[in-house]
Amino acid sequence: MVSQASRKNLLKVRVMDFITSTAVLPLLLGCLGIFGLVQLLQWIRMKAYLRKAVVVITGATSGLGKECAKVFYAAGAKLVLCGRNGEALEELTRELTTSSATKVQTHKPYTVTFDLEDPGAIVAAAAEILQCFGHVDILVNNAGISYRGAIMDTTLDVDKRVMETNYFGPVALTKALLPSMIRRRQGHVVAVSSVQGKISVPFRSAYAASKHATQAFFDCLRAEMEQYEIEVTVISPGYIHTNLSLNAITADGSRYGVMDKTTAQGRSPVEVAQNVLAAVGKKKKDVILADLLPSLAIYLRTLAPGLFFSLMASRARKERKAKNS
Numbered sequence: 478m479v480s481q482a483s484r485k486n487l488l489k490v491r492v493m494d495f496i497t498s499t500a501v502l503p504l505l506l507g508c509l510g511i512f513g514l515v516q517l518l519q520w521i522r523m524k525a526y527l528r529k530a531v532v533v534i535t536g537a538t539s540g541l542g543k544e545c546a547k548v549f550y551a552a553g554a555k556l557v558l559c560g561r562n563g564e565a566l567e568e569l570t571r572e573l574t575t576s577s578a579t580k581v582q583t584h585k586p587y588t589v590t591f592d593l594e595d596p597g598a599i600v601a602a603a604a605e606i607l608q609c610f611g612h613v614d615i616l617v618n619n620a621g622i623s624y625r626g627a628i629m630d631t632t633l634d635v636d637k638r639v640m641e642t643n644y645f646g647p648v649a650l651t652k653a654l655l656p657s658m659i660r661r662r663q664g665h666v667v668a669v670s671s672v673q674g675k676i677s678v679p680f681r682s683a684y685a686a687s688k689h690a691t692q693a694f695f696d697c698l699r700a701e702m703e704q705y706e707i708e709v710t711v712i713s714p715g716y717i718h719t720n721l722s723l724n725a726i727t728a729d730g731s732r733y734g735v736m737d738k739t740t741a742q743g744r745s746p747v748e749v750a751q752n753v754l755a756a757v758g759k760k761k762k763d764v765i766l767a768d769l770l771p772s773l774a775i776y777l778r779t780l781a782p783g784l785f786f787s788l789m790a791s792r793a794r795k796e797r798k799a800k801n802s
């Protein structure tokens with residue numbers, strides 16, 4: 478009787494014989510070589526695309542925007558850093574220009590200060606942005622604000638504020654910069670959305686709604702801009718360890734001021750910024766940067782909506798109970 482171990486060994490020997498005695502080995506090596514070559518070409522194209530590109534980043538004073546500024550700067554991009562806090566933008570510019578951790582030629586960034594809640598300021602800011610380097614290659618709509626609250630307690634003003642910052646502001650800035658991109662038949666618009674732009678979580682209504690609207694608008698834009706060769710990338714991260722929950726507004730418009738456990742345990746903004754750089758460099762259309770569970774939840778929402786809704790209702794019950802206890 479042949480033992481199980483020797484049967485396994487025999488199988489291994491036969492498999493190895495098959496691989497080495499036929500064309501399988503050269504074929505495997507050839508595939509690996511082609512794969513490596515494609516990756517290398519992609520990498521070279523990405524580097525060339527980002528080097529000297531004029532990149533506008535909103536919300537550059539903090540979190541993901543700040544880290545994006547660092548990675549795009551190191552890639553050789555010509556930056557226009559935007560935010561509400563001029564001093565913080567200047568401080569970041571100093572930090573970037575005194576760092577020496579890059580081999581490519583770098584460029585001193587410009588800063589433009591404006592509030593996305595102010596439509597008039599956005600039009601003026603767009604003109605100022607265009608004056609910096611004469612055009613814009615890549616617009617990264619990153620700035621955003623989060624929200625925590627129950628729908629029934631939340632004033633309509635709070636819903637509007639979140640929509641102004643996360644949706645109408647980026648839409649207005651994009652519309653103000655698009656004519657120049659269309660004239661050049663060149664440009665790339667990036668929207669930093671969220672997993673909550675694909676699924677809605679209880680007690681985040683205004684935020685999830687603003688990010689769903691963002692996803693919808695920029696998906697339409699992608700289709701409409703194809704004729705001008707303008708790229709559109711929507712990026713949907715899961716939790717990132719930034720000040721987003723601290724800066725979130727509550728049902729009455731006051732600052733939430735709490736570092737949520739989910740946010741604290743989120744991905745590092747440095748890692749997410751590198752993912753953003755790669756997604757933009759590869760001109761990806763729609764990217765989810767999340768762990769397995771949130772990614773699965775997105776599919777569950779489409780494939781088994783009933784189950785998804787039950788899970789969200791149970792989450793709402795639990796959160797309400799925790800708040801009342």
Ligand SMILES: NC(=O)c1ccc[n+]([C@@H]2O[C@H](COP(=O)([O-])OP(=O)(O)OC[C@H]3O[C@@H](n4cnc5c(N)ncnc54)[C@H](OP(=O)(O)O)[C@@H]3O)[C@@H](O)[C@H]2O)c1
Nearest residue numbers: 536538539540541561592593620621671716717719720721
């Ligand atoms: N952190 C997460 O877990 C997470 C997950 C998914 C998606 N995101 C998205 O990632 C993006 C960046 O957020 P973050 O996590 O880096 O949060 P953050 O640290 O709070 O940074 C938010 C940035 O947006 C700017 N901003 C807020 N309101 C603005 C306004 N009215 N006008 C102009 N700028 C404004 C802030 O500028 P000031 O310094 O002036 O306040 C700040 O630079 C947001 O779109 C957010 O929705 C975050």
